[in-house]
Amino acid sequence: MEYRQLAKTDLQVSAICLGTMTFGEQNSQDEAFEQLDYAIACGINFIDTAELYPVPGRAETMGRTEEQIGNWLAARGNRDQVIVASKVVGRADWMDHIRGAGNCLSRENIRIAIEDSLRRLQTDYIDLYQVHWPDRPSNFFGQLGYKYPQQEKGVPIAETLEALAELVSEGKVRHVGVSNETPWGVAEYLRHSREQELPRIQSVQNPYSLLNRTFEVGLAEFSHREAVGLLAYSPMAFGVLSGKYLQGRMPEGSRLKLFSHFDRYSNPRAVAAIEAYVGLAKEWGIDPAQMALAYVTSRPFVTSNIIGATSMQQLETNIASFGISLDKELVKAIDGIHEEHPNPSP
Numbered sequence: 001m002e003y004r005q006l007a008k009t010d011l012q013v014s015a016i017c018l019g020t021m022t023f024g025e026q027n028s029q030d031e032a033f034e035q036l037d038y039a040i041a042c043g044i045n046f047i048d049t050a051e052l053y054p055v056p057g058r059a060e061t062m063g064r065t066e067e068q069i070g071n072w073l074a075a076r077g078n079r080d081q082v083i084v085a086s087k088v089v090g091r092a093d094w095m096d097h098i099r100g101a102g103n104c105l106s107r108e109n110i111r112i113a114i115e116d117s118l119r120r121l122q123t124d125y126i127d128l129y130q131v132h133w134p135d136r137p138s139n140f141f142g143q144l145g146y147k148y149p150q151q152e153k154g155v156p157i158a159e160t161l162e163a164l165a166e167l168v169s170e171g172k173v174r175h176v177g178v179s180n181e182t183p184w185g186v187a188e189y190l191r192h193s194r195e196q197e198l199p200r201i202q203s204v205q206n207p208y209s210l211l212n213r214t215f216e217v218g219l220a221e222f223s224h225r226e227a228v229g230l231l232a233y234s235p236m237a238f239g240v241l242s243g244k245y246l247q248g249r250m251p252e253g254s255r256l257k258l259f260s261h262f263d264r265y266s267n268p269r270a271v272a273a274i275e276a277y278v279g280l281a282k283e284w285g286i287d288p289a290q291m292a293l294a295y296v297t298s299r300p301f302v303t304s305n306i307i308g309a310t311s312m313q314q315l316e317t318n319i320a321s322f323g324i325s326l327d328k329e330l331v332k333a334i335d336g337i338h339e340e341h342p343n344p345s346p
Helices: 029-041 064-076 107-121 157-169 183-195 215-226 268-283 288-298 312-323 328-340
Strands: 003-005 012-014 016-019 046-048 083-088 126-131 173-179 201-207 229-233 302-307
Touching: 003 302, 012 016, 012 302, 016 029, 016 312, 029 064, 029 312, 064 083, 064 107, 083 107, 107 126, 107 157, 126 157, 126 201, 157 173, 157 183, 173 183, 173 229, 183 201, 183 215, 201 215, 215 229, 268 288, 268 328, 288 302, 288 312, 288 328, 302 312
Parallel strands: 016 046, 016 302, 046 083, 083 126, 126 173, 173 201, 201 229, 229 302
Antiparallel strands: 003 012
């Protein structure tokens, strides 16, 4: 396993990060323990979770993922060997089970969220604490066509960063980051950290895959010039890049079979792109899932590639993608498909 410096911190995180949003919904605690044990044995030292996990977010299951990770940390006694990242939700008017639907990125809400996460994780600190999505109206979760808000709402970024700074000063959080953020948002966080001498964001966790390379348009330059690395989520685009859903297949127990409303990566343009990528992988004798993951991990702006799995076979395949080096001609062919089918699932 390769380890990469997390921005300007002293943390060396594995190039592959274990995503855990299936723990507590599609995966039982025993299965979560098995995945975590295997990932650690493979050299992964980086685990990503969130207060609202598992996905889909429901009142009945909220926090269960952190609880299972906390139980594993306690059982294994290895907290100092694992880098744990979690997230606090942004404004969530559509989730009335999160702090009474009045949630926002205020000091009060962040304070409640961190204490709950620490309790569930059975730890006294989180290595990387991330804002899950912006508090303001903006483009995230696949939204396109920026709409100018008639009335601004949302906690100012400066206030949110000040609240996070308190957690850092108290030792409850080591470093902070953002997720589902735009170039403007990243610029604002960096500006306030400079002007007010507050902790700088060390990472941005955004979607990045063969079906969604929009990170390259504006945020990749921030990664390069400001040392804010990408933690790439959905690198397999909810598993569709494996090709298992092609020809209308819907495997039993699969995420899209269980949760059909997750259709971000299933539109006709995406299907055409998936067919092309899967065909290319087969031409080169490479597993389509491993080709998709290897491409993401190899990008210079990616600090860590967040993989996820519901079965051990999937996990083994995904982690093994790190050992694959993509030929220059194969990368050229991948880029050629991207030119024909650019970002069908932003």
